[in-house]
Amino acid sequence: MEALLSLAFDNxxxxxxxxxRKGLRQVEGLLAQICLSNPGSKQSQPxxxxxxxxxxxxxxxxxxxxxxxxxxxxxxxxxxAQLSRDPAFRExxxxxxxxxxxxxMRLINTLDxxxxxxxxxxxxxxxxxxxxLTQGVLLLHPPSKQLFSREQNMNLLLDLLEPYNSPxxxxxxxxxxxxxxxxxxxxxxxxxxxxxxxxxxxxxKSRSTAREVKLKLVEFLYFYLMPESPPSTSPxxxxxxxxxxxxxxxxxxxNLSPFGGMVC
Numbered sequence: 013m014e015a016l017l018s019l020a021f022d023n024x025x026x027x028x029x030x031x032x033r034k035g036l037r038q039v040e041g042l043l044a045q046i047c048l049s050n051p052g053s054k055q056s057q058p059x060x061x062x063x064x065x066x067x068x069x070x071x072x073x074x075x076x077x078x079x080x081x082x083x084x085x086x087x088x089x090x091x092x093a094q095l096s097r098d099p100a101f102r103e104x105x106x107x108x109x110x111x112x113x114x115x116x117m118r119l120i121n122t123l124d125x126x127x128x129x130x131x132x133x134x135x136x137x138x139x140x141x142x143x144x145l146t147q148g149v150l151l152l153h154p155p156s157k158q159l160f161s162r163e164q165n166m167n168l169l170l171d172l173l174e175p176y177n178s179p180x181x182x183x184x185x186x187x188x189x190x191x192x193x194x195x196x197x198x199x200x201x202x203x204x205x206x207x208x209x210x211x212x213x214x215x216x217k218s219r220s221t222a223r224e225v226k227l228k229l230v231e232f233l234y235f236y237l238m239p240e241s242p243p244s245t246s247p248x249x250x251x252x253x254x255x256x257x258x259x260x261x262x263x264x265x266x267n268l269s270p271f272g273g274m275v276c
Contacts, residue, residue: 013042013100013103013104013107014107014113016038016041016042017042017107017113017115019035019038020035020038020039020042020118021035021118022035023035023038024036024039024118024119024121024122025118025121025122027125027129029134029135029138032122032126032138033138033141035122036122036138036141036142036145039115039119039145039149040141040145042104043145043148043149043152045100046095046098046100046101046104046152047089047090047095047148047152048087048088048089048090101152104152104153105152105153108149108152108153108155108156109155114156115145115149115153115156116146116149116150116153116156116159117156117159119142119145119146119149120146120159120165120168122142123139123142123143123146123168123172124168126138126139126142127139127168127171127172131176131177131178136178136180136181139172139181139184140180140181140184143172143181143184143185143187143188144184146188146191147187147188147191150188150191150192151191154195154196157191157192157194157196157199158196158198158199160192160196160199160202161196161198161199161201161202162202163202163205163206166192166199166202166203166206166208167206169185169188169189169192170206170208170211172185173185173186173211173212173215175215175218175220175221179221179222179224179225182215182221182222182225182228183224183225183228186225186228186229186231186232187228189203189232190232190235193235193236197240200240209236212229212232212233212236215229216229216230216233
């Protein structure tokens with residue numbers, strides 16, 4: 013597994029689009045090996061996973077037609093009980109605990125470089141792929157969410173919500189932001205410290221924001237206004253989001269009627 017991660021990280025650290033795409037495919041192939049059921053016997057699963065990971069990921073990238081065929085014949089995902097007992101998952105989780113092999117950190121760095129390259133069709137596809145993989149890695153290894161307690165990493169997500177980004181990128185970023193905030197109060201504090209709620213509401217109010225993005229923003233606001241888990245241990249500590257008040261948000265929701273009427 014270390015060998016495949018090393019190859020993927022080398023490609024992800026490149027400034028060349030095709031190499032970055034190859035690195036993303038290699039990470040995707042590894043996560044697929046971990047998350048999808050092996051059609052063979054359980055005894056052969058660990059060895060087949062490790063042997064096929066390094067060979068299938070590059071082939072998955074080089075031949076898009078083969079990739080489509082593989083996706084059509086994908087085995088079902090493992091349930092949580094299977095995943096927790098899987099040796100490949102245990103090895104992956106252990107590797108993520110260290111700095112050297114942490115996938116989420118590499119994906120964040122990749123997103124940062126892709127953002128610096130500007131917006132074009134191919135670059136946008138790479139950003140979308142990196143965001144999707146970031147969501148998956150954070151769900152597989154929740155401790156990696158702490159990376160977004162750093163202002164520079166949280167600010168990267170907020171930058172991806174700026175109006176010059178495509179609606180697809182904005183929607184994917186909102187989902188990534190939700191995954192990063194779930195059960196991680198330190199990330200919520202970083203989000204609030206950077207006026208993240210103001211970014212969200214400004215995007216929601218903007219007439220140039222696509223309808224599908226506004227619906228995602230409504231979902232985010234419902235999520236964000238839910239009580240935090242775990243609850244505060246201090247009776248005097250109270251969550252006070254920066255920017256608009258809850259009353260302002262409710263007023264906007266009523267005026268825009270995003271689910272039942274025309275979104276302005």
